[in-house]
Amino acid sequence: MQFLLPDLGEGIQEAQILKLLVAEGDRVELDQPLMEVETDKAAVEIPSPVAGTIAKLHGGEGDVVNVGNPLVTFDTGDGAGGGEAAPAAKPAATKKAASKKPATPAAPATPPPPLPSGDVRAAPVIRKLAHRLGVDLRLVRGTGKRGRIVRDDVRAAAENGTAAIGSAPAASGPAPVAPPPVTRVAPIPPTVTPPGEPGKDAHGTTHTERLGQVRKTIAAQMAKSVSTIPHCTNFEDADVTDIDALRRGYNAVNPPERKLTLMAFAIQAIAHSLRRFPVFNATFDGDAMQIVYKDYLNIGIAVDSERGLVVPVMRNVETLDIHGIAASLKQLAHKVRNVSFTVDELRGGSFTVSNAGAAGGANRYATPIINHPESAILALGRARTEPRYVDGELRPRMILPLSLTFDHRATDGAESSRFLGDVIAQLENPARLLLG
Amino acid sequence: MPRTELDYGQRLEHLSILDERGAVDDALDPGFANDELLRLYRAMVLTRQLDIRMLRMQRQGQMGTFAPGRGQEATQIGSIRALRKSDWYWPSYRSFGAQMWRGWTVEGLMLLWDGYFAGFEIPEGTNELPFSIIVGGHIAPATGIAMACRYEGTDEVVLTNFGDGATSQGDFAEAVNFAGVYKSPIVYLCENNQWAISTPFEKQTASKSIAHRALGFGVEGIQVDGNDILAVSVAVEEAVARARAGEGPTVIEALTYRMDVHTTADDPTVYRKDDEVERWEAKDPIIRFEKYLRDRGALDDAAIEAIESEERARVDAGRKLFDELKQKDYREVFDYVYATLPPELQEQRADYFAKLDRAGL
Numbered sequence A: 001m002q003f004l005l006p007d008l009g010e011g012i013q014e015a016q017i018l019k020l021l022v023a024e025g026d027r028v029e030l031d032q033p034l035m036e037v038e039t040d041k042a043a044v045e046i047p048s049p050v051a052g053t054i055a056k057l058h059g060g061e062g063d064v065v066n067v068g069n070p071l072v073t074f075d076t077g078d079g080a081g082g083g084e085a086a087p088a089a090k091p092a093a094t095k096k097a098a099s100k101k102p103a104t105p106a107a108p109a110t111p112p113p114p115l116p117s118g119d120v121r122a123a124p125v126i127r128k129l130a131h132r133l134g135v136d137l138r139l140v141r142g143t144g145k146r147g148r149i150v151r152d153d154v155r156a157a158a159e160n161g162t163a164a165i166g167s168a169p170a171a172s173g174p175a176p177v178a179p180p181p182v183t184r185v186a187p188i189p190p191t192v193t194p195p196g197e198p199g200k201d202a203h204g205t206t207h208t209e210r211l212g213q214v215r216k217t218i219a220a221q222m223a224k225s226v227s228t229i230p231h232c233t234n235f236e237d238a239d240v241t242d243i244d245a246l247r248r249g250y251n252a253v254n255p256p257e258r259k260l261t262l263m264a265f266a267i268q269a270i271a272h273s274l275r276r277f278p279v280f281n282a283t284f285d286g287d288a289m290q291i292v293y294k295d296y297l298n299i300g301i302a303v304d305s306e307r308g309l310v311v312p313v314m315r316n317v318e319t320l321d322i323h324g325i326a327a328s329l330k331q332l333a334h335k336v337r338n339v340s341f342t343v344d345e346l347r348g349g350s351f352t353v354s355n356a357g358a359a360g361g362a363n364r365y366a367t368p369i370i371n372h373p374e375s376a377i378l379a380l381g382r383a384r385t386e387p388r389y390v391d392g393e394l395r396p397r398m399i400l401p402l403s404l405t406f407d408h409r410a411t412d413g414a415e416s417s418r419f420l421g422d423v424i425a426q427l428e429n430p431a432r433l434l435l436g
Numbered sequence B: 001m002p003r004t005e006l007d008y009g010q011r012l013e014h015l016s017i018l019d020e021r022g023a024v025d026d027a028l029d030p031g032f033a034n035d036e037l038l039r040l041y042r043a044m045v046l047t048r049q050l051d052i053r054m055l056r057m058q059r060q061g062q063m064g065t066f067a068p069g070r071g072q073e074a075t076q077i078g079s080i081r082a083l084r085k086s087d088w089y090w091p092s093y094r095s096f097g098a099q100m101w102r103g104w105t106v107e108g109l110m111l112l113w114d115g116y117f118a119g120f121e122i123p124e125g126t127n128e129l130p131f132s133i134i135v136g137g138h139i140a141p142a143t144g145i146a147m148a149c150r151y152e153g154t155d156e157v158v159l160t161n162f163g164d165g166a167t168s169q170g171d172f173a174e175a176v177n178f179a180g181v182y183k184s185p186i187v188y189l190c191e192n193n194q195w196a197i198s199t200p201f202e203k204q205t206a207s208k209s210i211a212h213r214a215l216g217f218g219v220e221g222i223q224v225d226g227n228d229i230l231a232v233s234v235a236v237e238e239a240v241a242r243a244r245a246g247e248g249p250t251v252i253e254a255l256t257y258r259m260d261v262h263t264t265a266d267d268p269t270v271y272r273k274d275d276e277v278e279r280w281e282a283k284d285p286i287i288r289f290e291k292y293l294r295d296r297g298a299l300d301d302a303a304i305e306a307i308e309s310e311e312r313a314r315v316d317a318g319r320k321l322f323d324e325l326k327q328k329d330y331r332e333v334f335d336y337v338y339a340t341l342p343p344e345l346q347e348q349r350a351d352y353f354a355k356l357d358r359a360g361l
Helices: A124-133 A151-160 A213-228 A241-252 A262-276 A323-337 A411-428 A430-435 B034-059 B074-079 B098-101 B106-113 B139-152 B170-181 B213-217 B231-242 B274-281 B287-297 B301-325 B343-358
Strands: A002-004 A015-018 A032-040 A043-047 A052-057 A064-066 A070-075 A197-201 A204-208 A231-241 A282-285 A288-292 A299-305 A308-310 A349-352 A376-380 A384-390 A395-406 B013-015 B088-091 B158-163 B187-194 B220-225 B250-255
Touching: A043 B034, A064 A151, A064 A323, A064 B343, A124 A151, A124 A204, A213 A308, A213 B088, A231 A411, A241 A262, A241 A376, A241 A395, A241 A411, A241 A430, A262 A299, A262 A323, A262 A349, A262 A376, A262 A411, A262 A430, A299 A323, A376 A411, A395 A411, B013 B231, B034 B098, B034 B231, B034 B301, B074 B098, B074 B158, B074 B187, B074 B231, B074 B287, B088 B139, B098 B106, B106 B301, B139 B158, B139 B170, B139 B187, B158 B231, B170 B187, B170 B213, B170 B343, B187 B231, B213 B250, B220 B231, B231 B250, B231 B287
Parallel strands: A299 A349, A349 A376, B013 B220, B088 B158, B158 B187, B187 B250, B220 B250
Antiparallel strands: A002 A070, A015 A032, A015 A064, A032 A043, A052 A070, A197 A204, A231 A395, A282 A288, A299 A308, A376 A395, A384 A395
């Protein structure tokens, strides 16, 4: 007796075998669970429709079986249709794995004449799949019930490329040229095994990793920021040749613990500019329709750490000179390296600087996401030597790329250009920087 | 001029007689005779056995899509017992137990849910309507029947049941409002099984309860433990008596739980948590009623086993009949709606028959 896969939902076309609960040769009772299968709608257990012996299982775990095709052949001991007696009208099951050749008849080599789209028999899920795989359903011959197009038909068509979108002949256009078939080679082996639990989805194997606390926090914070703040980013360059020379000169004659980095100068410049443009050191409060300007300058420094992105806060930068800023940066770096910062040290920022260039992230420009509820963030790219015209001559100059994102509710592009211009003017002119 | 509290003297009760451990409140126990109790028990067991069998048949490709009702047996059987044969019953689609109480057969329900017209035959001698598939669609016409009963001066009463989701339909509000105004003899039984397919009760309404809504329409309302067959029986009996006495409608909210899928095409594991289902397993209406019956000496292990196997055999016998009775007649779909088929449907029929002929069916 041959048991055909029934329509387990309403109008489903196929089911995937998730788990076999019996093996060929097993004796089963009526209603004994045979297997778990999953359709578009639900995962269900199939109980045996008869008592008997499993003569043949027409699919293994992971295989997809079309509705109406044989699922199990039973030997019920009455001589009626055991083993191979029942002719399998259609191939039973097809492997999901892309490396296996589908057993269902592939789309014909010569595409049939295109049908008006209304006549394509395919479920919405199949239409979606076809769209995703770039398959023109009008060119696919359906092997399902009454010529319906099933998943395997679409996959086969996608694999042999016979029905790509755009390959349908236009009503009165030139004859179509069939695109060359896609040739597949051995898969590239993974160099890194992704973390997490191995599993699979409808398209192949996967790994699923549960988020750690830091990642969860970052995810929530980022989502909140981009979903509530209209972001707008300005890109500019600062010519830091002079300040770099000043810095090197100073470092050359001072002990290492008093060393000054370009970052320290940048923060000094930003601190001065924030005093002149307070809207970038503020919070836009959309509920109360007001802007809260912070009198303190608490500058968060976004850095890469073992635990992912963290933003320790340098407090009251308005009370620090360049040496104080440099010392404070060293302290923060030390804490990040030793993962010894407290949660409080990550709170209370009023502006953020992302040292993206140092972290090896964004080399040049970025579109940094504002650290909610602040109103702006500045990303420093990697300073590099580039040719620039200075006084009519092409010269090697040290260029620092800058990307400033601001909350467009709080202020506008002109103001952000002025703010960024003010930062740059200081970085390009050490005298202005040091004099404030 | 001052602010004063509006007090119309309306009260709202929750009724529980048999708790989930099977302990009974003696003062509230209606004191049914043992044979009446066993009749209720047997009907609940039959309902569950039919459910289990049909779910398996569906997975074996031998049954159409249907809505299993496991967990709601006490609400169904407890409510239907209060009706006289001449009273009117208009169920929703998850009411097999109550329908069988009214005379629908196992094979009839199987035929019906597997798509055979023969299954729609209404049992003789009762005032039945075919269940409503449209959520809440039957509440207003059921109210119309109740208004007609009063208008014509019969003493018939209408019972209609529906789910929590149906109370969000406008029909519910219109129907209860009219029944309140006209003191129509109707009992609105809401089987609040906590889920309207995948919408949980707390997303269904901001009301604390469905019973509560009766107050706004100025009609009687009560909430009962829907897994407590004694509480359901008492509440519905009282409501039916009031309706028959011309005192108008009652909204009854029976708190119960849909233990299985919404329909066989549904997968509740994607929207509800196992621990919620487990909590309700512990409140199973049949298990607590068994405990009550044992404590009264009306039931023992042997009797439980015997009743279960008898009711299972009844289902199996019905299934055999179903197998014999089911005859695919693709041509009958045009037969039962119009006495005289309108021209456009005649045309469709000719077209359809030609297709069947070509397919050799």
